[in-house]
Amino acid sequence: MSQQPINIQRLSQPVQMPDEIATFSPKVEAEIDRHLAKYPVMRSAILPLMFIVQRERGYLDPPGVSYLAKRLNLRITDIWEVATFYSMLHLKPIGKYHIQVCKTLSCKLLGSDKITQLCVKKLGIKVGEMTADGRFSLSEVECLGSCGTAPMFQINFDYHENLTAEKVDQILESLA
Ligand code: FES
Numbered sequence: 001m002s003q004q005p006i007n008i009q010r011l012s013q014p015v016q017m018p019d020e021i022a023t024f025s026p027k028v029e030a031e032i033d034r035h036l037a038k039y040p041v042m043r044s045a046i047l048p049l050m051f052i053v054q055r056e057r058g059y060l061d062p063p064g065v066s067y068l069a070k071r072l073n074l075r076i077t078d079i080w081e082v083a084t085f086y087s088m089l090h091l092k093p094i095g096k097y098h099i100q101v102c103k104t105l106s107c108k109l110l111g112s113d114k115i116t117q118l119c120v121k122k123l124g125i126k127v128g129e130m131t132a133d134g135r136f137s138l139s140e141v142e143c144l145g146s147c148g149t150a151p152m153f154q155i156n157f158d159y160h161e162n163l164t165a166e167k168v169d170q171i172l173e174s175l176a
Helices: 026-038 042-057 062-072 076-083 105-109 112-123 165-175
Strands: 097-102 136-141 153-155 158-160
Touching: 026 042, 042 062, 042 076, 062 076, 097 112, 105 112, 112 136, 112 165
Parallel strands: 097 136
Antiparallel strands: 097 153, 153 158
């Protein structure tokens, strides 16, 4: 299996994969072992392992990705293929409060663009960016399965639905 440094061109900025591989505490390694033991095919554990690495390192950083490739006996590109598919997997640091505005049809028709622009204005960042203090990051994502209460966004694991300008203001103020 090749662990040569590679450039990932699909990301906004090319990522040079380091030689460094993430390390974890014995407790986290034991947790990873428990997940691996559940699956007859090792690569089937890719998502639970990704969430553990993301939880421990804040995002799927290059050493974390190298670790996953090694533990799962996969190529780095196999890991990136999965990591770039799911919006809940992060390829760069996210804020303490990660705002994901749904931009799919129901939300779009009911004003998700306006919700995004309110966040942009209030936080002083663009979509895909994080505030300088690391408190907030903002992204737009596909349907979060809450179409009946559009427009909506998710902040970390919480849904905020039937959003209005006033509600967005209140929510962001409460987290500032
Ligand atoms: S369209 Fe926004 S939650 Fe489904």
